[in-house]
Amino acid sequence: MAENKQLKLALYLIGAGMHVAAWKHPLAQVDASIDIKALQKVAQLAEKGKFDIAFVADSLAINHESHPHILNRFDPLIQITALAAATSKIGLGATASTTYSEPYILARQLMSIDHISNGRVAWNLVTTADATGETALNFSRDQHWEHDHRYERAEEFIDVVQSLWDSWEDDAFVYDRENNIFYEQEKVHETAFKGKYLSVKGPLNIARSIQGQPVIVQAGASKPGQQLAARTAEVVFVHWDDIEKAKAHYRTLKAQLASFGRTEEELLVLQGISPIVGDTEEEAIRQYNELQSLVDPYESLKFVSGYMGNVDFSKYSLDTPAIEVEFPTVNSIQSHFDEHLEIIKKENLKVGELYARLFGPARRDAFVGTAVQIADEMERWLKEGAADGFMLQFPLLPRDLENFVEKVVPILQERGIYREDYTGTTLREHLGLKKPQNRFTKSKVIH
Helix, strand or coil: CCCCCCCEEEEECCCCCCCCCHHHCCCCCCCHHHCHHHHHHHHHHHHHCCCCEEEECCCCCCCCCCCHHHCCCCCHHHHHHHHHHHCCCCEEEEEEECCCCCHHHHHHHHHHHHHHCCCCEEEEEECCCCCCCCHHHHCCCCCCCCHHHHHHHHHHHHHHHHHHHCCECCCCEEEECCCCEEECHHHECCCCEECCCCEECCCCCCCCECCECCEEEECCCCHHHHHHHHHHCCEEEECCCCHHHHHHHHHHHHHCCHHHCCCHHHCEEEEEECCEEECCHHHHHHHHHHHHCCCCHHHHHHHHHHHCCCCCHHHCCCCCEHHHCCCCCCCCCHHHHHHHHHHHHHHCCEHHHHHHHHHCCCCCCCCEEEHHHHHHHHHHHHHCCCCCEEEECCCCCCHHHHHHHHHHHHHHHHCCCCCCCCCCCCHHHHHCCCCCCCHHHHHHHHC
């Protein structure tokens, strides 16, 4: 690892926190997911901590098994527009689906917000994982597309969107009043894309932003997901149960970049963690246990069901060995499903232990402890090549973020592995990513 390598940090911004029972906590604001002022304050706190990105996830269908904080929340694109008005430096990431969106509209929306925020936007490209298949029913479809089918469309979708973003060369608009020239016609380009799934003419009716294009984020760990990430992503979110698996995936993903003419520095890998910071390890564990005590066992299993193939857990007792559960084939996040099954078998979990072990945002790991313990573990993951940074999914907001910014950030800064202050204004500058050259300008140079 380079001696001056710096941690990259992203905030997972979700209502009262990532924990399924966070809304029940006495410190929680139960309606935080639809209180824009509360969300803005949390984003401002992350900006105070010099975070790279405040990230907003999404889903396009809900049911009684959904996480409480996604039942009632803003559209991510609208939310980050409001966050842009309340912040000045932190990047703003929003999730949008390639399976249930149109590329022209999405390209226009994202580029508009990138202008509004002065170049701070990231697009979390998802194909929409859905174990129940209910999303399709909200979009006039009979069924949710299979995993590989979704990624085929995603490959076309990203190409169309990025081509649309390059519709206008950076100096196309001249605004020459004297000669009546608003723009130079030879510097505007049609996408003219015709593929298996998409047909888009272009050009887009908005220019490139100060950072050129929004940053591309992805979370897929399957083989098609890794290929798409290696070709197009600039940030990848991952969730691995231990550091050795994380290091192996890190190496595998980075090794694929060269085949697409890319260097390892062009893709950042952020590991999802859920820190709980205490003045002592005992205090942190107490805070963790306090949240866990608010979880209704069968309610939490509804959340597990949504990720593990829509399982009917009502027919199993909490003491049933989880290996006896009939887990169907999923049309969801296959890599996570496989990892969870491996843990179930290896640790011989019971049904009543599934949420806390597999999905509890504060799993029993080294990220629940003192500020020094958490900083030590973050530094370890960085230096051992397991991650370039972290996606921080705080169990209880804003408490856990406040404690992290106040207690952990100064330690990381003292160790020289995290910025003292922002040195740029755009998200690409924060992440150390180059502004992409306009493909049409580049083709002119080549030819």
